[in-house]
Structure formats: structure tokens, C-alpha cells
Amino acid sequence: xxxxxxxxxxxxxxxxxxxxxxxxxxxxxxxxxxxxxxxxxxxxxxxxxxxxxxxxxxxxxxxxxxxxxxxxxxxxxxxxxxxxxxxxxxxxxxxxxxxxxxxxxxxxxxxxxxxxxxxxxxxxxxxxxxxxxxxxxxxxxxxxxxxxxxxxxxxxxxxxxxxxxxxxxxxxxxxxxxxxxxxxxxxxxxxxxxxxxxxxxxxxxxxxxxxxxxxx
Amino acid sequence: xxxxxxxxxxxxxxxxxxxxxxxxxxxxxxxxxxxxxxxxxxxxxxxxxxxxxxxxxxxxxxxxxxxxxxxxxxxxxxxxxxxxxxxxxxxxxxxxxxxxxxxxxxxxxxxxxxxxxxxxxxxxxxxxxxxxxxxxxxxxxxxxxxxxxxxxxxxxxxxxxxxxxxxxxxxxxxxxxxxxxxxxxxxxxxxxxxxxxxxxx
Numbered sequence: 001x002x003x004x005x006x007x008x009x010x011x012x013x014x015x016x017x018x019x020x021x022x023x024x025x026x027x028x029x030x031x032x033x034x035x036x037x038x039x040x041x042x043x044x045x046x047x048x049x050x051x052x053x054x055x056x057x058x059x060x061x062x063x064x065x066x067x068x069x070x071x072x073x074x075x076x077x078x079x080x081x082x083x084x085x086x087x088x089x090x091x092x093x094x095x096x097x098x099x100x101x102x103x104x105x106x107x108x109x110x111x112x113x114x115x116x117x118x119x120x121x122x123x124x125x126x127x128x129x130x131x132x133x134x135x136x137x138x139x140x141x142x143x144x145x146x147x148x149x150x151x152x153x154x155x156x157x158x159x160x161x162x163x164x165x166x167x168x169x170x171x172x173x174x175x176x177x178x179x180x181x182x183x184x185x186x187x188x189x190x191x192x193x194x195x196x197x198x199x200x201x202x203x204x205x206x207x208x209x210x211x212x213x214x215x216x
Numbered sequence: 217x218x219x220x221x222x223x224x225x226x227x228x229x230x231x232x233x234x235x236x237x238x239x240x241x242x243x244x245x246x247x248x249x250x251x252x253x254x255x256x257x258x259x260x261x262x263x264x265x266x267x268x269x270x271x272x273x274x275x276x277x278x279x280x281x282x283x284x285x286x287x288x289x290x291x292x293x294x295x296x297x298x299x300x301x302x303x304x305x306x307x308x309x310x311x312x313x314x315x316x317x318x319x320x321x322x323x324x325x326x327x328x329x330x331x332x333x334x335x336x337x338x339x340x341x342x343x344x345x346x347x348x349x350x351x352x353x354x355x356x357x358x359x360x361x362x363x364x365x366x367x368x369x370x371x372x373x374x375x376x377x378x379x380x381x382x383x384x385x386x387x388x389x390x391x392x393x394x395x396x397x398x399x400x401x402x403x404x405x406x407x408x409x410x411x412x413x414x415x416x417x
Contacts, residue, residue, distance in 0.1 A: 017395060
């Protein structure tokens, strides 16, 4: 009986052909909308809170122009249009995976209180995004601490000193610092500042992260 | 999720240049070993007597495609991070034709001219000078070419997206095309080297 003997070329062609036929049924190489997560690993990450950024840290970064992450507002478009933190871009949670986010990018998420941001964090982590951070307590905290910081009349001198700094930060972002003796009535609805880029804050259109050169 | 290494920041910009250098040397080495340092061999492609260039390049394409496809199916490569250059259909067709004409006239493509020059071939060196002159002319004329340069932009588009078919089908069809191409190339080589009555090696 004659055995079928293949030359190197023929066997390589056969391998290529087989891989091609198998490719027909191998599915999509781009990971779709399903995700797998290591629950233990994620649980530990949550426990350590290393992915939390405080509003003060964020304010400092923005003032110093040091922000190397994309700031993402996961609230609705309407809320975003009313007010958002300078340099933020709007990607509502539902359209997170339609947006062109890269798995190696540093992403800082915030929502009104922080719940939506935390949920978006899980979605991204489950999709193997490497560097996702949450703004602790969200926009509410940003308004409280950064835009409209307040101080009681009985503040110690140390607290007053700290407040001076916060007043500067508040003014920088167009907020209204309130001291107990301030003329601003506590009952008056505080107007959020108009969305205006303070000078020195990188514009949201230009990527704040240094883009790696690519292509041939 | 492991690769691409650079995009996942496994190493920095400096290391990436060293890696690129090593890959570049490897690329040049294999081009040379395939005989692509010889303008005669490359020109024979266009006389249809020796289709090695076609076969090597198509092999490279198929190897890279099959490798990327299967590695990403197995979850080793994150395909969404692999760089896809933007498509500008008309300018790229024109650019391809210019490169092809230069290939026919000069007997080299940019990569192989570097290989030829580094193995001490004068025609390769002259070809390199021509490339540099071309880069200079293009750079100086860029304001005039700018509108055309960015015309018919289609963004980052891949064949599966463009035709709305599955990725696997495209892989299968390209492999089919390659295998057919190899068989056809062998046939053409035989026919034309017999006709021209000489063996170009």
C-alpha cells in the first residue's frame, strides 16, 4: 500500500488550510459584550481601596495640569450639560463599551454620588481594563469640598488656614467658598459655575495622556 | 490578557526602541536570506520568472493573520489594542502605485533597499538616496498635497467591518487566496522561465 508523503510545502499549506477552516467556527477574536472576572482578585481590590481618588487629589492634579488620566463622567448627557468637572468627557454607563476606551488607559470615573461610577468600575474591570479609578463620593463631594467649601465660625486657626487654601481652589474652579460670616445665605440655592475651562486645565479634546507613537 | 506588551506597559518607550531594533535586524536578516538583497531577484518578479517576493510576502501576511487571529481567540493577544492604521482609500491607492512603479524601476522596495545597501550593493545605496530625496520632496510639497493626503478618509476600518462578515470568514478566504496564489505562482514561474529560455537565479 502506498503511503501519502507530503513535502514540507504541502504540509505547511495543509496546516494553513486547516487553521483557516477552523477559523470559520472559532468565533469573534474581539471580546464581545461578555466578560469573565476573577471575583477574589476584584474583592481584594475593593477592600484595599487603592482605586479611589479623593476630590482634593483630583483638584490638585487639575490645577497643576498633572492629570494623566481620562476623566469620565458616567452621568446622563443632560446632567453633564448642566455641570461637569473641567476636562471631563461624558460617557453614560450604558454606552461605556461603545466609546473608544483602551484597556491600557488610565480612566477616572465619577457620577453624582459614586454608585454609578462604582458599578461602571466593575463593568470595566470585568472587561480586563487595567487602570480604572473612582472619584470618591463623586460630584456631590466635589461640590461640597471643592466648589462650595464651608467653615464654621468656631473654626480653629489651623482650620482657618486650611480653609484659605480651599478658597483658592474653589475660586479656581469658579465655585463660591462660604464662611459662617459670609453674606451668602445658606438657604439660597447655590448656582453651579458655568462650564468654563480655567486656564491651565488641559482641554478635553486633547488627550492629556502622552500618546504613544505607533504605525509604521 | 498578555499582549501587546508595549500597550500594556510591560516595558517603556526606551525598551520598546531596543525591541524594535532587534525585530528590525531580524526582519532584514530574513529578507537577505530570502535573496531579497538582490535587485535581479526582485526584478524577476515583474518578468514573472521568479515569484519568490510574492510568495514570501503572502506567507508573511498569512502567518501574521493566522497568528493574531488564533492568539486573540485564545485570549493571549488583545486584538483591540493592536494598531490599525487609518484608511484613506484614494491617496493610499495612488501611494501604492507610486511605490510599485518605484519597485519596478529601481528593483527594490524600501525595506529591501536597506538590506541591499547594508550588504554593500551600490544600487541599493543609490536607491536609499532616492528614498531620502523623495521624502524631502514630499515634505516640501506637503502643503500642496495636504487636501488630497487626507481625502476619502474611512477611519480605522477592517475587512470584516467593511463587508459585515465574520472575522473567521475573512481569515478563511485570505488563506484560500494565498494557497491559490502559491499554486498559481508556481505555474506562472514554470511557464515564463521556460518561455524566456533562461534561469534567473
